[in-house]
Amino acid sequence: MILVVVEHDAGTVDRLSSEALTLGRSLAEAIGGPLQAVVWGPGAAGTAGPLGAMGVAAVHEIVEARLTEYAPEAIGKALAQLIERDAPAAVIGTGSERGAEVLAHAAARLGGPLAANVTEVRPGESWQVTRQRWGGSLLEEARLDGSVRLLTVAPHAFAPVSAPAAAGAPTTVHPFAPDLTDRDFRVKITSHVPAEEGAISLADARVVVGGGRGVGSAEGFAQLDELAALLGGTVGVSRVVTSAGWRPHAQQVGQTGTRIAPDLYIACGISGAIQHMVGARSAKAILAINTDRDAPMVTRATYAVIGDLHAVLPAIIAAVRAAR
Numbered sequence: 001m002i003l004v005v006v007e008h009d010a011g012t013v014d015r016l017s018s019e020a021l022t023l024g025r026s027l028a029e030a031i032g033g034p035l036q037a038v039v040w041g042p043g044a045a046g047t048a049g050p051l052g053a054m055g056v057a058a059v060h061e062i063v064e065a066r067l068t069e070y071a072p073e074a075i076g077k078a079l080a081q082l083i084e085r086d087a088p089a090a091v092i093g094t095g096s097e098r099g100a101e102v103l104a105h106a107a108a109r110l111g112g113p114l115a116a117n118v119t120e121v122r123p124g125e126s127w128q129v130t131r132q133r134w135g136g137s138l139l140e141e142a143r144l145d146g147s148v149r150l151l152t153v154a155p156h157a158f159a160p161v162s163a164p165a166a167a168g169a170p171t172t173v174h175p176f177a178p179d180l181t182d183r184d185f186r187v188k189i190t191s192h193v194p195a196e197e198g199a200i201s202l203a204d205a206r207v208v209v210g211g212g213r214g215v216g217s218a219e220g221f222a223q224l225d226e227l228a229a230l231l232g233g234t235v236g237v238s239r240v241v242t243s244a245g246w247r248p249h250a251q252q253v254g255q256t257g258t259r260i261a262p263d264l265y266i267a268c269g270i271s272g273a274i275q276h277m278v279g280a281r282s283a284k285a286i287l288a289i290n291t292d293r294d295a296p297m298v299t300r301a302t303y304a305v306i307g308d309l310h311a312v313l314p315a316i317i318a319a320v321r322a323a324r
């Protein structure tokens with residue numbers, strides 16, 4: 001059996017979990033076993049329908065009254081207990097910070113190895129994995145031993161799972177009551193900052209308008225906001241911008257920010273440092289706007305405009321408006 005750790009928002013399966021399910025499904029087929037999922041939190045049971053359509057045969061819901069918010073130690077311990085009970089051949093988590101944290105807790109409790117950020121898995125007598133290291137700048141070939149293989153999937157290394165041709169059978173939800181103590185809830189979310197109404201998540205946006213040091217000031221972002229709104233996208237920024245306090249960290253793209261996978265990334269005044277590109281490498285096309293024709297972002301871009309972004313952006317905005 002292959003077990004996928006699924007993250008969701010009130011029953012809606014998130015994109016990275018859907019990518020983990022793609023790997024899970026191919027591994028289940030390869031070893032000839034069923035694909036199962038584990039979920040927790042408010043609305044978890046609502047994932048059963050969509051997961052059934054994605055080929056998941058059974059959903060385990062961690063049922064625990066104190067688990068109303070993300071609590072990594074508690075979830076990791078509950079996951080370890082479920083793994084000990086059901087002995088799956090492999091457990092797959094998402095490449096999100098949460099996925100990595102929960103799987104790391106489970107691996108530590110089980111005393112087994114965890115391969116993080118895998119891009120390919122070859123099951124066999126000994127399982128071989130390819131995984132991203134150093135922020136994705138190199139690939140490592142590794143052998144994963146242990147009775148249970150614990151993996152997290154590198155973000156955007158797999159396409160989101162597609163529903164099977166025949167509508168999947170409705171899946172059964174099996175409640176799982178873990179043995180947890182108050183101590184397991186030492187780390188948990190205690191408050192939320194609500195997203196702006198109608199805001200598009202950076203990780204899911206089809207168009208991202210990125211801004212770096214070249215934007216020059218917090219006020220300079222007005223043109224980027226305008227273009228992002230026109231294109232139905234959102235704004236992402238470099239670390240220089242968040243360090244300067246021009247925009248919040250939630251908008252940072254990169255190794256220590258969000259990894260994006262838009263159809264189009266319009267990178268304005270961003271040099272394209274490796275730590276930034278780690279987060280932008282899954283963009284299908286990049287339009288770089290930069291005064292420096294030798295900037296790494298320009299050399300990696302699909303299209304580039306060499307010039308001052310504060311002159312180029314108004315021209316693009318006017319052209320988009322005219323085309324409409």
Ligand SMILES: Cc1cc2nc3c(=O)[nH]c(=O)nc-3n(C[C@H](O)[C@H](O)[C@H](O)COP(=O)(O)OP(=O)(O)OC[C@H]3O[C@@H](n4cnc5c(N)ncnc54)[C@H](O)[C@@H]3O)c2cc1C
Nearest residue numbers: 212213214238239254255256269270271275276290291309
């Ligand atoms: C451990 C670690 C983690 C990091 N994590 C991240 C991360 O997650 N995300 C991230 O972004 N960075 C990260 N960094 C920082 C990274 O190394 C770079 O310093 C940063 O990305 C540079 O930001 P920038 O491109 O905005 O600025 P710069 O490198 O200064 O580039 C500014 C660019 O703007 C251009 N420009 C200037 N004026 C204009 C204009 N008027 N019009 C058009 N172009 C103009 C310049 O030619 C230049 O190419 C990390 C660094 C470390 C050490």
